[in-house]
Amino acid sequence: MGPPATSSHPGQLPRNLLNFCRLLRSAGLPVGADQLLHAGSALALVGLDSRERVYWALRTNLVRDPGQFEIFDQAFRLYFRNPRLLEQLMGQLLPTLQRPVDDDEAGRQQVNRRLRDALGQEGGEPGESVLLELDRSGSSSDAVRLARKDFAQMSREEYAEALELLRRDWRAFPPMRIRRYRRTRRRGQLDLRGTTRSALRRGLGEALPVLRCRRRRPPDLVLLVDVSGSVSAYGRSFLQFAHLLAHRYPVVRCFVFGTRLTDVSRLLHPKDPDRALASITATVPDWDGGTRIAACLQEFNRIASREVLSRPATVLLLSDGLERGDPQRLQEAMATLQRRARRIWWMNPLLRYDRFEPLAAGIRAILPHADRVLPCHNVTTLVELASLLQTSPGNAGLPRQRFEHRG
Amino acid sequence: MAEGDTTPGLPASVEATQALLARGDYVAGEGLATVLYLALAMERPVLLEGESGVGKTEVAKVLATGLGRPLIRLQCYEGLEMADAAFEWNYPRQLMAIRRAEAAGEGAPSEPELYGPEYLLERPLLSALRFEGAPPVLLIDEIDRADEPFEAFLLEFLSEFQLSIPELGTVRAPSPPVVVITSNRTRDVHDALRRRCLYHWVDYPGAHAERRILALKAPGLAEALTAQLVDFVQRLRGEDLHKRPGLSETLDWAQALTQLDVVSLTGPVLDDTLGTLLKHKDDIERIRGSEAARLLAEVQAAA
Numbered sequence: 001m002g003p004p005a006t007s008s009h010p011g012q013l014p015r016n017l018l019n020f021c022r023l024l025r026s027a028g029l030p031v032g033a034d035q036l037l038h039a040g041s042a043l044a045l046v047g048l049d050s051r052e053r054v055y056w057a058l059r060t061n062l063v064r065d066p067g068q069f070e071i072f073d074q075a076f077r078l079y080f081r082n083p084r085l086l087e088q089l090m091g092q093l094l095p096t097l098q099r100p101v102d103d104d105e106a107g108r109q110q111v112n113r114r115l116r117d118a119l120g121q122e123g124g125e126p127g128e129s130v131l132l133e134l135d136r137s138g139s140s141s142d143a144v145r146l147a148r149k150d151f152a153q154m155s156r157e158e159y160a161e162a163l164e165l166l167r168r169d170w171r172a173f174p175p176m177r178i179r180r181y182r183r184t185r186r187r188g189q190l191d192l193r194g195t196t197r198s199a200l201r202r203g204l205g206e207a208l209p210v211l212r213c214r215r216r217r218p219p220d221l222v223l224l225v226d227v228s229g230s231v232s233a234y235g236r237s238f239l240q241f242a243h244l245l246a247h248r249y250p251v252v253r254c255f256v257f258g259t260r261l262t263d264v265s266r267l268l269h270p271k272d273p274d275r276a277l278a279s280i281t282a283t284v285p286d287w288d289g290g291t292r293i294a295a296c297l298q299e300f301n302r303i304a305s306r307e308v309l310s311r312p313a314t315v316l317l318l319s320d321g322l323e324r325g326d327p328q329r330l331q332e333a334m335a336t337l338q339r340r341a342r343r344i345w346w347m348n349p350l351l352r353y354d355r356f357e358p359l360a361a362g363i364r365a366i367l368p369h370a371d372r373v374l375p376c377h378n379v380t381t382l383v384e385l386a387s388l389l390q391t392s393p394g395n396a397g398l399p400r401q402r403f404e405h406r407g
Numbered sequence: 408m409a410e411g412d413t414t415p416g417l418p419a420s421v422e423a424t425q426a427l428l429a430r431g432d433y434v435a436g437e438g439l440a441t442v443l444y445l446a447l448a449m450e451r452p453v454l455l456e457g458e459s460g461v462g463k464t465e466v467a468k469v470l471a472t473g474l475g476r477p478l479i480r481l482q483c484y485e486g487l488e489m490a491d492a493a494f495e496w497n498y499p500r501q502l503m504a505i506r507r508a509e510a511a512g513e514g515a516p517s518e519p520e521l522y523g524p525e526y527l528l529e530r531p532l533l534s535a536l537r538f539e540g541a542p543p544v545l546l547i548d549e550i551d552r553a554d555e556p557f558e559a560f561l562l563e564f565l566s567e568f569q570l571s572i573p574e575l576g577t578v579r580a581p582s583p584p585v586v587v588i589t590s591n592r593t594r595d596v597h598d599a600l601r602r603r604c605l606y607h608w609v610d611y612p613g614a615h616a617e618r619r620i621l622a623l624k625a626p627g628l629a630e631a632l633t634a635q636l637v638d639f640v641q642r643l644r645g646e647d648l649h650k651r652p653g654l655s656e657t658l659d660w661a662q663a664l665t666q667l668d669v670v671s672l673t674g675p676v677l678d679d680t681l682g683t684l685l686k687h688k689d690d691i692e693r694i695r696g697s698e699a700a701r702l703l704a705e706v707q708a709a710a
Contacts, residue, residue, distance in 0.1 A: 032602065042445050046421060053421060056441035064601035066456065066608045192498035196505075200515055204505050250555060251594070302649065307593050311485065 017043065020079050024062060027071050031062055051080065147379040150352055152233040162379050163240050163273075169383045170244050188213035219314040219342065219389070220251040224300065226319035227284060228258040228291040234349040234377060238318050239264075239280060241382045243273045245389075253308050257296035258286035263303075293323045293362065297333035304340060312342035314389070318376060320350050323362030330362055334369035343371040347385070351375035417447045417474070431469030432623045433462070434616050442607040443470070452565050452586035454550075454601060457609030459591045460653020466609075467546035467587040476585065477543040481531040483553035489560060493532040493570055501526055522574035532564055536580040544585045550600075551590040558597050565603040612654055614641050620654065625661040631710075635672050636661060638706045640684065646694065646702075649687040659683040674700050 017040055021031045039061040046053040055076055063072045146162050147169075154162060183191070194210030202208070223242050227235035235256070246252040246268040253265045262284050270276045281287065300308075315337065323330050338344055346366060350356050352375060358367055367373070374388075375381045418424040421437070424444040428435045435443070443466070446453040455463040471478035481492055501521055508516045529537065535545040550558065564570060565586065569579040588604060590596050612620060617637045621628065628636070637657070644651045652660075660683045669676050677699045685691045694702075 035602065038449065038451070041449060045445060045448050046441060052437050053441050056438045057445060059438075060442045060445065060453075060605040060607055064454075064598065064606045069608070193496060196496065196498050196501045196521075199502060199505050200518065200521055203515055204502070204509055302647075311593075 020058075020075070021062070023075050023079060024072065027075055029063065029068055029071060035061055054080070147383075149379075150377050151237045152349075152377070159237075163237070166237075166240065166379045166382060167244065167273075169379065170386060182212060184211050184213045187211070218249050220311055221245060221249050221253070221389075222304075222308060222313045222315045222341070223252065223254040224297075224315065224317045224319070225254065225256050226258070226291065226293070227256050227287050229288045230291070230322060231318070231320050231349050232288045235318060236277075238347065238376060238382070239277060240273055241385075243268050243276050244386075247271070251311075251313070253313075255300060256280065256284050257293075257300075258284075258289045259292045259296075260286055261296045261299045261303075291319075291323060292325060293319060293321070293366075294325050294330040294333050297330070297337060301333060301336045301340070304337075309340040312340075315341040315344045316347055316385075317344060317366075317370070318347040318349075319366075320348060321346075321363040321366045322360055323365070327361040327365040331365040331369070334366050338369040344369060345372045345374055345385075346370035347374050347376035349375070349377045352377040418444060420444065427473040428466075428469055431473050433465060433469040434612070434620045434623070435466075436616065439466070439607060439609065442605055446587075446605050447585065449605075450583045452588060452604045454588045454590065454596070454604035454606050455609050456590045456592050456596075456606070458611070458651065458653055460655035461609045461611055462654050463589040463609050464546065464548055467544055467548075467589075470585060470587065471544040474541070474544065474585070476541050477538075478546060479531050479535050479543050479584075480546045480548060482548050483550050483557070485552060485554055487553045487557050491530060492557070493530050493560075493564075494572060495528045495530065496522070496574070497526045497528050518574070524575070527572070527575065533570060533578065535584045535586075536568065536570060536578050538580075538584070542580065542582050542584040544587065547586065547588040549591060550588050550596055551593045555597065558600050562599055562603065565600065611644055611651070614638065617641070617654065617657060621657065621661055624658055625665060627665045628661055629670065632664065632669065632671060633661070635706055635710065636664065638709060639672065639677075639702060642702050642705060643684065643694070646698075648685065648690045648693075650685070650690065652684040656684050656686075672703060672706070674703060677703060 017036065021036050021039075024031050039058050042057040042061050043054065046057045048054060058076070059069070059072055063069060146158060147165055149158065149162070151159070151162070183194070188211035191210040191212040194212070195207060198210060199207035223238075223245070225235050225238055225242065239254075239256070242252070242254050246254065246265075252268070253263070254268055256262045256264050264280045264283065267279045267283060268276050270279070334344075348363075350363075351373065358364055374385060376385065418427050421441050421444045424447070425435055425437075425440040428440065428443070442453060445451075455466060457463055467480075468478060470476075504521060504526075505515055508514065527533075531545065535543055547561070550561075567579070568583045569577050571577050588600075614637055617640070618633055621633045621637060622630075625633070640652055640657050640660070660680060663680050663683045664676070667676070667680070678695050681691055681695055681699065685694060
């Protein structure tokens with residue numbers, strides 16, 4: 001290794017770099033202290049003579065996602081043209097760059113408001129609200145009634161309670177573990193590591209063969225959620241459910257569509273469901289609007305072939321299937337989707353009607369390509385869906401074509 | 408392509424890195440050269456992301472040849488396990504040793520005896536830590552194909568260049584190997600792994616770079632045809648496709664055209680050889696015929 005190039009302004013460099021990283025952070029790039037240090041030594045190595053090299057040395061250390069290149073480029077251009085300019089520009093620059101942070105702030109405020117509201121009503125003691133919740137779970141007839149009530153017919157308070165109920169019932173499912181092998185007493189392959197250990201302890205004659213088998217891997221999930229006018233109430237509650245799924249299953253991708261498709265997978269990451277939902281509502285442009293199912297599915301197929309369905313996944317499609325466009329196109333899009341997915345479950349809110357019959361052209365186009373058609377209009381149906389996901393292993397299963405009225 | 412028997416030292420500057428890559432017929436932009444220079448100088452792993460076929464894997468091969476180091480390759484796949492990636496105990500030999508000791512009436516051998524280094528089977532990660540001479544180049548290819556538990560397992564390896572083997576203790580490299588990790592970005596690699604690496608996005612080459620690469624890799628092709636071909640591919644990448652053609656597809660196509668003794672691009676030639684560029688049935692159907700003719704006309708008009 002050659003001697004590190006000496007920088008021309010040894011004293012100046014760290015402070016400049018520090019300010020630059022501050023700018024990046026305020027623009028929403030998560031720059032850690034370790035990265036800052038690495039960037040510093042990288043600069044010492046490449047020197048400061050070539051602007052281009054400074055750019056690459058900083059980018060490779062400070063940015064880890066191609067989606068962030070644009071912000072980095074803007075910041076770099078602004079900052080290294082004239083660092084003095086920065087202070088004057090700070091004011092003008094930040095509103096445009098700070099958008100993600102702003103959204104976050106809005107979400108946080110909303111959460112705070114909710115917290116305040118909740119505490120205000122219960123007399124300001126968090127402990128009390130927990131007690132109240134426990135109380136409520138005791139009166140089971142109320143809970144049962146609420147669990148079966150249609151999402152779209154709930155009052156605001158009932159809806160909040162229903163979500164609470166959903167989260168509580170959900171907790172009944174043990175978290176899935178994804179260690180890849182486990183010991184077994186019955187059939188399995190010989191675990192030589194364990195067997196050798198046993199032979200060492202007990203002697204070869206007494207050694208017991210240790211068997212192991214593959215642990216089940218929870219399925220990768222892809223959720224396609226219709227939020228157009230006719231189903232948005234169910235879409236909204238399904239996204240609450242999606243938030244729960246995203247924190248339990250290792251791989252969950254979630255897309256929301258009406259007239260166009262939006263990838264909201266990352267927005268489900270915050271732990272607080274209200275905050276996650278707030279940012280999704282803010283991001284999705286076509287909430288409560290019209291439907292273009294075929295176009296959105298085609299768009300999904302286009303992206304999916306590159307990354308989302310690179311491994312076969314369970315696709316949960318929430319939609320009423322009421323498409324105004326060409327049913328032929330919808331059928332083709334569904335056929336492509338079916339070829340790539342491990343299985344498709346169609347969550348159709350219309351199944352809340354006992355006498356539902358698949359007459360509309362759009363519904364008839366989707367139907368042949370769905371492995372199951374399930375209801376999703378109340379808490380009970382969603383909890384049952386959760387148990388179905390957990391009990392059915394990742395096998396393709398026999399295509400079961402029937403309507404499963406429940407709840 | 409290995410030349411000379413003295414192992415060359417690490418490049419001392421970005422220019423030297425670029426020259427080293429050029430000796431392996433690898434045309435690297437300023438960005439990639441800077442990142443690789445830093446990776447070597449700072450002794451940190453480098454994570455290369457990009458579409459398939461843009462030459463990510465090739466970087467590791469060229470580095471190994473250029474530095475005169477052995478290349479150790481770990482191809483990732485779903486369900487990849489420590490036993491395949493890092494190390495495994497030689498169980499038949501261990502059982503045999505127990506049997507022998509029992510037959511000799513000595514009772515079972517002690518645990519340290521049975522879990523000694525001579526019973527350890529090396530897999531790529533471990534052999535990248537236990538080497539003689541200059542540290543090797545370790546290529547961890549297509550990390551996005553492995554699953555999350557494997558990524559988590561790599562963290563210790565990448566930050567400390569060491570492996571913990573429960574029965575034996577910690578194996579540490581005398582000096583850090585050169586580590587190149589590639590990902591096609593079929594899924595996001597975990598942030599914890601990213602932050603242990605220098606990150607670089609390998610893009611499709613620009614027209615100028617692609618012509619230079621073709622001149623190096625397909626010298627049989629006439630200059631005018633090379634220019635046409637590159638222009639066509641560059642335009643094709645602008646189309647709405649399932650899978651845009653990468654550099655390796657361009658090279659395949661150049662190869663095909665050389666084999667067919669083509670002197671200039673025409674509609675029929677295009678339609679016949681489109682399969683080397685596009686690997687999706689839908690894409691081929693979309694481009695073949697009129698679309699291809701339109702692109703070709705644009706290429707000829709621009710020439």
